Amino acid sequence: RRKFYQDVSITQGEGGVYEINLDRRKLKTPGGKLFTVPNEALAVAVATEWDLQKDTLKFYTMHLTTLCNTALDNPTQRNKEQLITAALKFLETDTICYRVEEPQRLVELQRNEWDPVLDWIEKRYNVEIGSSSSLLGPNIPQETKDTFRQHLASYNFWALTGLEFVIAQLKSVVLSFGLIDRHLTVEKAVLLSRLEEEYQIQHWGSVEWAHDYDMFELSARTAAGTLFVHLSSESSTIKRKLLQD
Numbered sequence: 001r002r003k004f005y006q007d008v009s010i011t012q013g014e015g016g017v018y019e020i021n022l023d024r025r026k027l028k029t030p031g032g033k034l035f036t037v038p039n040e041a042l043a044v045a046v047a048t049e050w051d052l053q054k055d056t057l058k059f060y061t062m063h064l065t066t067l068c069n070t071a072l073d074n075p076t077q078r079n080k081e082q083l084i085t086a087a088l089k090f091l092e093t094d095t096i097c098y099r100v101e102e103p104q105r106l107v108e109l110q111r112n113e114w115d116p117v118l119d120w121i122e123k124r125y126n127v128e129i130g131s132s133s134s135l136l137g138p139n140i141p142q143e144t145k146d147t148f149r150q151h152l153a154s155y156n157f158w159a160l161t162g163l164e165f166v167i168a169q170l171k172s173v174v175l176s177f178g179l180i181d182r183h184l185t186v187e188k189a190v191l192l193s194r195l196e197e198e199y200q201i202q203h204w205g206s207v208e209w210a211h212d213y214d215m216f217e218l219s220a221r222t223a224a225g226t227l228f229v230h231l232s233s234e235s236s237t238i239k240r241k242l243l244q245d
Contacts, residue, residue, distance in 0.1 A: 001057045008051045010043040018043035031073035042231040063224030071161045083160045084152045095172040099133045106199050162228035169222045186223045
């Protein structure tokens with residue numbers, strides 16, 4: 001779709017929410033709702049996505065806008081509890097809990113790279129997770145699931161929307177928590193989520209451009225989701241002049 005606007009601005013609407021304006025026209029969601037976000041920081045970030053678009057709108061690059069639309073329209077009609085349950089389902093198939101038995105180099109790579117993150121999260125949340133080379137994966141205690149459920153319940157609906165998105169990208173609750181808690185960088189979390197693929201590529205080679213594109217896309221989606229979680233939890237305001245800088 002061709003770009004149909006020149007100027008992007010934000011205004012504060014009723015109830016303290018923020019709106020995005022494209023040439024003075026209020027942005028709306030795909031479902032027809034007025035596009036509103038809970039704070040100025042997120043509004044500035046979304047407006048920046050629209051401002052950076054060139055002659056053709058590339059919606060697939062506008063991850064923050066897409067996440068806002070999801071939170072506003074809630075197309076699957078889920079409540080907060082259902083979002084938490086969906087996120088926790090990834091714990092049962094968490095990427096870093098499933099280990100290979102061979103080749104030995106990959107066994108050691110998984111142990112050296114994944115075990116420190118597992119150790120960190122077990123200490124950070126006082127839980128037991130473990131790992132397994134069985135197809136069934138580790139038997140995660142109910143107490144661990146209850147602890148994580150309680151932790152996720154402390155997030156608001158918008159932040160949970162972003163967190164579930166990040167978990168789905170990395171296919172890992174453990175790596176996502178490490179990312180949100182600022183224990184891991186986006187680059188490190190993405191690399192750890194693709195450890196086996198990266199090993200295979202080093203061993204067998206790859207189509208270079210395709211590999212780079214996959215890594216870039218995954219990193220972009222993961223970074224946007226992480227930023228969305230933090231901005232959705234943000235209550236402070238940012239001066240509007242940041243939009244012009």
